[in-house]
Amino acid sequence: MATIRDVSKLANVSVATVSRVINQSGYVNEVTEKAVRQAMETLSYVPSDMARSLAGKKSATIALIVPDILNPFFPELARAVEDAAHQLGYTVILCNSDHDPEKERNYFGMLKNKRIDGIIVASYTIHPQQLLELQRQSIAAVVIDNHFPSHPILALQSKNREGAVMAVRHLLDRGCTTIAHISGPLEILPSRERLLGYELVMREHGMFAPSLIAEGDFHVEGGYRAMQELLKLHPDIDGVFAGNDLMAIGALKALYIAGKAVPQDVKLIGFDGIALATVVPELSTIAQPIAEMGKLATHYLMRQIRNEPVECKTHELDVRLLVRQSTTD
């Protein structure tokens, strides 16, 4: 591999000059520049990211921290982030936090050490202090699906509450009168927001009852169990709003086994809009703009990295109601 020195020799200039044309910084004569570029070309020279980052520049690497890439929501996010990053010449390090603060700290250490330029955090367990700490080390950070209103941290979030409202209203429109909710883990902010949206509409219609709510785990299994419990308490349930699509799938299974036909007996709607909601019957859902979130997060991150002005607030994204078979007779 050719080095900057090889280039400088071939072009008969100093390394400083070569560095200048590489970075388009400082003055450099057109003729000289041409010569340098020529030399780079013939040596098929590529500056070493390693060396650049050591010398204080950026590493052209960002990290994406997700709870678990196995959850189908995150591959979609990862894909969008990776695409956007790659387009900008960045490389993405993937981290699975498993909601484990210990593991998270561990990652943060590794990443700091690697002089990562920035981090996108889609893990619910981080503490705002950790992000601020990063920023102090001039590592940019963007948070997804969480927010820290009292800290200068850029966050991205779907309109969870509004989405929940849309979901429940949709079930009401379809004629449901006994609507249950399978919530996500309540220590997770979006779960609480969705629950709140549900509660809001139910109270509006005088239909609210705590026993219509069961807490799941954002996984198929938890949705399944929650649905079973709910059916035990309320065999007359005719509408279910699940806090995410995976739990909706679990609920679907439970309903199927209980002999309830979807959507004839029970209408079911999820949240997220993950691609694999391609089950039979197809799942109605509140779709988050996952890909857009990833793209936006990456762009905001880049802005921070380049010290361009960005508002460090929570940016909210619109969700859409996707009506499919599970709520349509």
Added chain:
Amino acid sequence: MATIRDVSKLANVSVATVSRVINQSGYVNEVTEKAVRQAMETLSYVPSDMARSLAGKKSATIALIVPDILNPFFPELARAVEDAAHQLGYTVILCNSDHDPEKERNYFGMLKNKRIDGIIVASYTIHPQQLLELQRQSIAAVVIDNHFPSHPILALQSKNREGAVMAVRHLLDRGCTTIAHISGPLEILPSRERLLGYELVMREHGMFAPSLIAEGDFHVEGGYRAMQELLKLHPDIDGVFAGNDLMAIGALKALYIAGKAVPQDVKLIGFDGIALATVVPELSTIAQPIAEMGKLATHYLMRQIRNEPVECKTHELDVRLLVRQSTTD
């Protein structure tokens, strides 16, 4: 952040000595070592990966190239790779190749440049030359789901043909007599292997007919279309072996729409054993040990990185038949 020089000063030794204790290389007096460790401790010193890799050591980073992390097979693989790597102090860069040779080359360039220690390639479009080229730059490589018998490249593969045989035999056992196959893209090796396994058994039983085979794309959509075509030609199909689970889900939808009950009218089996085959009815499948593949690949890669002896051949992994609802009355 403390540097090696800070440590050396505090411990009253040279940086060389500190380096020695860090790397456990060369001789160093016990007392001195203790002092150095003490100093590292009090400064909570962590050596910079950047600097180390620049100085010629390893970057403690590997890359995983997949066609598309959106395909549920790959998150499982990625998760296993990341876990194994993380445990060994390595960081994983994720790349989506999209089967695009151009993009692949691009990634290879970036990765070489970043002095990545090794690459796990689960992309079907790479050329063996590219891998050899890497090895020449002393970047380790392991290939998944592909193999290059005539090159010294370490590969990992499931027993695709055997798996296909198991699948078809299972359908026969269940009493199927008209068994169709939805194959993956035939330019992909595992697709061909699975097709071969299917063909083998069908011929054995004098049931083979080319029109019972339709080519899909490894995605839900392609499985759906292929199933529709097959039904047109053979309304009497009573068994389907799909080349992967996603296509099986597509087939399931097509069957459902065509009014065929699964498993009563048609028995259906997939391949891969991805977690989200949790549709209703649950899909029978030939499960690949995806997590194990990821783990093994990572370990083999590490071996190569550390110049430990490894056989650069294709290692084959066993698959298992998972009987679930889609083939059980």
Added chain:
DNA sequence: TTGAAAGCGGTACCAA
């Protein structure tokens, strides 16, 4: 057993 010093491949400041 230890230390001095020459890189690794760049960046950037200061002179020329």
Added chain:
DNA sequence: TTGGTACCGCTTTCAA
């Protein structure tokens, strides 16, 4: 506009 050169933080001969 250019070039010289001192780093960035660590590894690794080579001598002492």
